[in-house]
Amino acid sequence: MSQTILITGGCGFIGSNLVAFFLRQGFRVRVLDSLARPGSEVNHLWLHSLGYDEELTIIRSDIRDAAAVESAVHGVDGIFHAAGQVAVTHSVLHPREDFEINALGTINVLEAARRQRKPPLIVLTSTNKVYGATRHVPIVEQETRYMYGDERPGISEEQPLDFHSPYGCSKGSADQYVLDYARIYGIPTVVLRMSCIYGPRQFGNEDQGWVAHFVISALKRNPITIFGDGKQVRDVLFIDDLINMFWTVWQQHEHVAGEAFNIGGGPEHTLSIWREFGPLIERISGQQPAVAYGDWRPGDQRVYISDIRKAHERLGWSPQIGVEEGVARLYNWLLREHPQLSQMDNA
Numbered sequence: 001m002s003q004t005i006l007i008t009g010g011c012g013f014i015g016s017n018l019v020a021f022f023l024r025q026g027f028r029v030r031v032l033d034s035l036a037r038p039g040s041e042v043n044h045l046w047l048h049s050l051g052y053d054e055e056l057t058i059i060r061s062d063i064r065d066a067a068a069v070e071s072a073v074h075g076v077d078g079i080f081h082a083a084g085q086v087a088v089t090h091s092v093l094h095p096r097e098d099f100e101i102n103a104l105g106t107i108n109v110l111e112a113a114r115r116q117r118k119p120p121l122i123v124l125t126s127t128n129k130v131y132g133a134t135r136h137v138p139i140v141e142q143e144t145r146y147m148y149g150d151e152r153p154g155i156s157e158e159q160p161l162d163f164h165s166p167y168g169c170s171k172g173s174a175d176q177y178v179l180d181y182a183r184i185y186g187i188p189t190v191v192l193r194m195s196c197i198y199g200p201r202q203f204g205n206e207d208q209g210w211v212a213h214f215v216i217s218a219l220k221r222n223p224i225t226i227f228g229d230g231k232q233v234r235d236v237l238f239i240d241d242l243i244n245m246f247w248t249v250w251q252q253h254e255h256v257a258g259e260a261f262n263i264g265g266g267p268e269h270t271l272s273i274w275r276e277f278g279p280l281i282e283r284i285s286g287q288q289p290a291v292a293y294g295d296w297r298p299g300d301q302r303v304y305i306s307d308i309r310k311a312h313e314r315l316g317w318s319p320q321i322g323v324e325e326g327v328a329r330l331y332n333w334l335l336r337e338h339p340q341l342s343q344m345d346n347a
């Protein structure tokens, strides 16, 4: 009998890639998703088109609905919890909703798991935002980017937590609860504090998913707004490398239960968001979108790079796909699957 996993947010960008992966590995997969995110309907149809009618169950429910979560969790061997309110900007406008989805929604998952006879593995998709503005880390300005002013290979798990913005607070509380359920109830849980993830099935917009947003804008020939000077640096991780990390955690979770890992492209996979990304997208697509500059967003980090050494040392994981290759794959996927994007006239 094959194993069953639940993927919350399974019609989202990360979730839908994960669902397809686990189906192909021979698992039975349950998805719980409210389809709140624009684009999740497209992923929903795509998942149904994969031909796993027997193995795939998609439950259209809200993570805030404890009874729905309880029944989705019943009897599963593992849970990848990726449903969430994902935008900092939205969280600032609607902090209660953000809290209820991200923090309370996670409690619903944890409590449902605790009531199982054999509690399943729970993997949380947390965020680097739990480290806040990392204000005390020295920064230097270079021609096309900011960089750390010391020799550090990035921000490690030792960095003090410093929740910034309602999104940071709600994800941060979820992160801490998930770790604590391993301590207090002995449930096998793992937290992945993820940096910027990008790739096919991502429908990024100005509020979240900037790599896909910029690539889509290039295709549509839409202008984009850069908040700040465009020299902000991020490490970026292609979705296949993240899926590989989830799979590694699934296989080795006994060794790492109750632990958090920083997951991103690390120092080898970084970009400044416009001064380096602009020329990159021009090399790939032959054009750069027009840009306007806006004020810095509050709390925006000049540099965020994940120190991914712990994931490498404990799990043998490291990213394989280079930035230029990954962005080209995203661009080509959009061209292939959504050719209408390039034909839209500033839509």
Ligand SMILES: NC(=O)c1ccc[n+]([C@@H]2O[C@H](COP(=O)([O-])OP(=O)(O)OC[C@H]3O[C@@H](n4cnc5c(N)ncnc54)[C@H](O)[C@@H]3O)[C@@H](O)[C@H]2O)c1
Binding pocket: 008, 009, 010, 011, 012, 013, 014, 015, 032, 033, 034, 035, 036, 037, 040, 061, 062, 063, 064, 081, 082, 083, 084, 085, 086, 101, 125, 126, 127, 128, 171, 193, 194, 195, 196, 197, 198, 209
């Ligand atoms: N993409 C990244 O770069 C990144 C980085 C760090 C952390 N994360 C986290 O990873 C998770 C997945 O992110 P993503 O990029 O795939 O985002 P996404 O928006 O594509 O996916 C989130 C999914 O959750 C669903 N959802 C939203 N509210 C819901 C609710 N109330 N009940 C049930 N489902 C709901 C949406 O419909 C969507 O399908 C999120 O929790 C996010 O905070 C993402």
